[in-house]
Amino acid sequence: MRVLILGGDGYLGWPTAMHLSARGHEVMVVDNYLRRRIAREEDVEPLHPVPNLHERTRLWEAHSGYEITPRIGDLNDWEFIARIFEEFQPEAVIHYAEQPSAPYSMLSRRAGDLTLHNNLGVTFNVIYALREYAPDAHLIKLGTMGEYGTPNIDIEEGWLEVEHKGRTDTFLYPRQAGSLYHTTKIMDTDLLWYYVRMWDLAVTDLMQGPVYGVYTDENEGDERLVPHFSYDELFGTVLNRFIVQAVVGYPLTVYGKGGQTRGYLNIKDTLNCVNLALENPPDISDLRIFNQFTETFNVNELADQVQRVGSNQGLTVEVQNLENPRKEAEEHFYNPKHTGLLDLGLRPHYLTDEVLEEMLVYALRHREGIVQNRIFRGTRWV
Ligand code: USQ
Numbered sequence: 001m002r003v004l005i006l007g008g009d010g011y012l013g014w015p016t017a018m019h020l021s022a023r024g025h026e027v028m029v030v031d032n033y034l035r036r037r038i039a040r041e042e043d044v045e046p047l048h049p050v051p052n053l054h055e056r057t058r059l060w061e062a063h064s065g066y067e068i069t070p071r072i073g074d075l076n077d078w079e080f081i082a083r084i085f086e087e088f089q090p091e092a093v094i095h096y097a098e099q100p101s102a103p104y105s106m107l108s109r110r111a112g113d114l115t116l117h118n119n120l121g122v123t124f125n126v127i128y129a130l131r132e133y134a135p136d137a138h139l140i141k142l143g144t145m146g147e148y149g150t151p152n153i154d155i156e157e158g159w160l161e162v163e164h165k166g167r168t169d170t171f172l173y174p175r176q177a178g179s180l181y182h183t184t185k186i187m188d189t190d191l192l193w194y195y196v197r198m199w200d201l202a203v204t205d206l207m208q209g210p211v212y213g214v215y216t217d218e219n220e221g222d223e224r225l226v227p228h229f230s231y232d233e234l235f236g237t238v239l240n241r242f243i244v245q246a247v248v249g250y251p252l253t254v255y256g257k258g259g260q261t262r263g264y265l266n267i268k269d270t271l272n273c274v275n276l277a278l279e280n281p282p283d284i285s286d287l288r289i290f291n292q293f294t295e296t297f298n299v300n301e302l303a304d305q306v307q308r309v310g311s312n313q314g315l316t317v318e319v320q321n322l323e324n325p326r327k328e329a330e331e332h333f334y335n336p337k338h339t340g341l342l343d344l345g346l347r348p349h350y351l352t353d354e355v356l357e358e359m360l361v362y363a364l365r366h367r368e369g370i371v372q373n374r375i376f377r378g379t380r381w382v
Contacts, residue, residue: 002026003278004088006075006126007096009053010035011227011235012142012211012270016094018218018225019271020278021066028069028088029053030097034118035228035235038104044232044374047244047366051224059224076121078128085133092278093130095141097122098184102146103326103379104234105181112180119184120191127195138202138281140274143189145209145263145293145336146182147175150329155336158207158289178328179381193287200285204277208270209263209293212239213355214362216268227267229362232374239264239302241375243356246310246317247363248370256324258300259331263293263338266349276344290340294348309356327381 003020007013008029021027031053039045051059057068069088073080075097098119099105105115123141130137148155151174160173172193177183192203219225230236231244242252265273273292282288303319310317324330342348349355363370 001091001278002028002088004084004090004093005029005096006093006122007031007098008070009033010096010100011230012267013096014053014056014227015216015218015267016096016271016274017068018060018064019216019275021060021068022064022218023275028071028084028090029057030071030073030075030084032072032074034099038099039230039235042104042234044230044234046228046230046235047363048229048369050226050228056225059222063222063225064218075125076118078125081125081129082132085129090134090137092138092140092281093126093134094274094278095123095126095139098142099181101234102179102181105179105184106381107234107379115181116184119181120187123188123191127191127201130201131199135199136202136284138204138278139192140204140206140277141188141192143205143207143289144182144185145207145291146177146179147186147189147207148173148336149176149178150261150332150334151176152333155291155334157291157337157340158205178326196285196287202282202284203287204282205287205289206273206277206292207289209265210237210239211265211267211270212237212351213267213359215358216271231370233377233379238299239306240359242302242306243359243363244370245375246306246315247360247367248372249316250372250375251318251320252303252306253376254299254303254319254321255326256321257330258303258321259298260328261296261298261332261334263291263296263336264351265292265294266351266355268349269294269346272346273341276341276346280344291336291338292341293336293338294346295350296334296336297351305351305356309353310360312353313357313360315360322376325378325380
């Protein structure tokens, strides 16, 4: 299949590109290096430098024999995205091309404005490019579990049947995000749902939880192929951050009471989920939604696991409850359904001690590159 990966330089975009390329798909990756630019501006660069996208595709070809075509440009620019779709004629489009950080979106008016315009502008252009150049292509869009927030009832997989005054109908599950970034994902879903109804698009919206890990089947054995690994407050997801903190003896930064529960997944399962969605497309005129995570943990549980496994490795790991810079529920009910991807055949990689050990070993190897001042700056929500 011709698969177009938007945001193909990112933490998940690049591993996805290699994963699908290794399965024999013809892959084009597109990126404007926004993530790299923000990291430079905010001085939050990843654990170690990664090659640019052109260089990565050369390394991949030498490693695997498969070719990936790179394109650098801004998908918010209609002329650029139209050219890409016209040239490549994608049969599937995987859309990661968004500013992915909740704390960054809350940093300043400028950062919020960038997040809003980038995320919605790109999604809108993707919808138009599909209609214009690839109306039969399947769009796989990365959403987030954070679209649902933490409601006091079970979270269904995308949709909720509502009975009201004796009549019933099905609606998008109520959404109430906890950051501007998460709100842009809600707005993306609304845009997609509108155009699915208008233009008969075939869309899968993946509500993904925080991802952890670095190794995938495609990069094991060649560290130049691993994705950028962020441990800073803006771009690092919580478990990746705790691993790096454990390695440098920085007390694990548990925000508030630490009872915040989320659905987590290994980076390997992100790739498997996207692949399953690709291999099992929805019907046209369908917005199919999957909740994409494999296990739930609260922050305290993650900190305890990292502390235990770190201590077994001879590290001194302390845990610190910081005043929460975010505005979020620190103790709450959380029961999200996640059977759709399991029904398609997902076999989860759970968070075992071995997985944590592997991450610790990786971070220890790059210990010299850890800049302590990137770990916590206290970007406040309010
Ligand atoms: N947290 C801490 N200490 C830290 C960092 C985070 O206690 O040092 C807490 C947060 O307050 C939050 C939880 O851990 O309650 C998860 O935080 P996170 O930074 O790992 O995740 P989040 O900001 O929600 O965003 C990440 C990705 C985003 C994705 C989202 C999925 O950056 O792109 O959409 O996870 S979800 O959380 O399900 O919305």
